[in-house]
Amino acid sequence: MLAQEIIRRKRDGLTLSGEEISVFVDALANETLSEAQAAAFAMAVFFRGMDAAETVALTLAMRDSGHVLSWPGIDRPIADKHSTGGIGDNVSLMLAPIAAAAGLAVPMISGRGLGASGGTLDKLESIPGYNIAPDEATLSRIINDTGCAIIGQTAELAPADKRLYAIRDVTATVESMPLIVSSILSKKLAAGLQTLVLDVKFGNGAFMAEPDDARALARLLVQVANGAGLPTTALVTDMNEPLADAVGNAVEIENALSFLSGEKAGTRLETVVLAFAAEMIANAGLADSRESASDIAREVLSSGRALEVFGRMVAGLGGPSDFVERWQFYLPKANVIRAVAAPLSGYLTAMDARAIGLSVVSLGGGRKRPSDRIDHSVGYSMMKPLGTWVEEGEPLALVHAATEDGWQAAAATLSDAITIGNNPPSTRPLVLERVD
Structure with a gap:
């Protein structure tokens, strides 16, 4: 089955079979497919779209292109959150330690910047020594000891998505709904999660400018994720201005530390972070309502436990052991x-x-x-x-x-x-x- 024939069928608006999608994704992961062919496929999907069955097939094929994590010996609920991206969106940096301090295990597989939107991994690499690609044994130890680890895709984890993700960033195909859905969910399914929460943004700083488009994307994400066996909810949030009061890499790390130190109370950023913390805690069954889950999140934030978890995560992944106390000496x-x-x-x-x-x-x-x-x-x-x-x-x-x-x-x-x-x-x- 020739890759160019699969590209041609999608270019002409035909529905691809699960076998065709699997063959194409295998070639993508094995690098027997050229960058030009991968870019042509992404552009064909951008213009022609995919139906729900094609999107599920693409998601599962990308998940199965590499290793799927499991978490034996971890007795916390395994949960995560993902954002479709925006400007000044550093929610993950605070949310992961808050959720971990509340009793969840959060193996957060994050990405690099796409288009105008910054990437969580790029921000974390502002921290000297921070290792975004630990081996599985190290990752499991950190999750056990600390409760969270924000890392990137390893070569073994959804490698087909890793390659296509980078190509989308430079070929103006970032906004394709099936490609967004399959990229997000293939990584999350490969992470061995038990629950997932999604932040689907709309506005002039988001991939989806219109609220109705964001709603449609949120519904498709939730439909595909739940159809693949991963209990998932989503919040549709506004991105018509930067979410944090900083936009960049090191400056957003500094902003996150200020937040975890209690210095961003009453901001839009606090509203969003606590809303997602409540979703994660309640969906995992650690609270009987989102209101009580929000109270738990506020307590671990105000007590300083979330900041402590962030510092332990940084140290566990190779960063300075005193980063939280002396970040001014480390950030560029x-x-x-x-x-x-x-x-x-x-x-x-x-x-x-x-x-x-x-x-x-x-x-x-x-x-x-x-x-x-x-x-x-x-x-x-x-x-x-x-x-x-x-x-x-x-x-x-x-x-x-x-x-x-x-x-x-x-x-x-x-x-x-x-x-x-x-x-x-x-x-x-x-x-x-x-x-x-």
């Missing part, structure tokens, strides 16, 4: 760090989150090609949320850049991306819908 710092001033007084009424994310890529904080090296120090910090009143000349954010020219370009992007008006913007629900 940009050469140029300077504020961007508001051009006039008024309310922040709109923000082009995607433009801000792409600006971080241009600064060197993301990849234009899979082989690109990342500058972990660059990005934005101290960003103000929509609805904030600013005075003319007041800082809108700090830009972290490698050069003066980079700072100038990023400052101009930020100024263009933010709209300032006389009236505050209308409020929107941060969590639009729950899908179960």
Whole structure:
């Protein structure tokens, strides 16, 4: 069965059989398929789509392209969360230790940046020594000892997805719904989970700009996951502005530490993190309601137990043992760090989150090609949320850049991306819908 014939059938809008999909995925994993063929397949799926049966077949084939983890000897519920990606979305960095401190085991298989959206692994690699690819014995030990580990795909775990993921990032096929679903769920199914929660975002900083598209993606994800035997729920959340007040890699690690230290109370970020913590805790049966699950999450956060778990996870995966206490000595710092001033007084009424994310890529904080090296120090910090009143000349954010020219370009992007008006913007629900 020739790969080009499978590509042609999908290009022409035909339905692929499970066998055809399996053959193609095997070739992808074994690298007997060229990058051009993989890119052509991704583009054909982007334009022609896949039905539910094809999507399930692709998901299972990607899962079975490598090793499927199991967790003998771990008596905690095995749970995880995944986000479809957004700007300033560092929820995983806080959520995993909160869930672990609450009694869950969280083997969080995360990814790198895609398009304008930053990647959790890129952020964690800001930490010196942090190993995103431990062997299975080390991973099992850390999960046993600490309760969570945020890592990447190993060569053995869904290798077909790992290869296709990198190709999607540079071929403008990131937004394909079947490819998103199969990529997310193949890794989660391979991780041996018992429950899963999904964060499906919409807005100008998300892959799905419209709420209805995000709802459709959430329903398909939940349908495919549950159909594959993994109990799953999803929350549809707003991404019309950066979620954290930092966008980048090291700056988002710093933001996460501030959050776990109790310094981000009352923010949009706190609302989202606690909503997903409640979903994870309740879905695993550790609370009898989402309200009581939220109380558990708040307690492990306020007590400092979640911050302690984060520090132990970092140390267990090769990072500094005193990282939580002395992060300032370890995280890389940009050469140029300077504020961007508001051009006039008024309310922040709109923000082009995607433009801000792409600006971080241009600064060197993301990849234009899979082989690109990342500058972990660059990005934005101290960003103000929509609805904030600013005075003319007041800082809108700090830009972290490698050069003066980079700072100038990023400052101009930020100024263009933010709209300032006389009236505050209308409020929107941060969590639009729950899908179960």
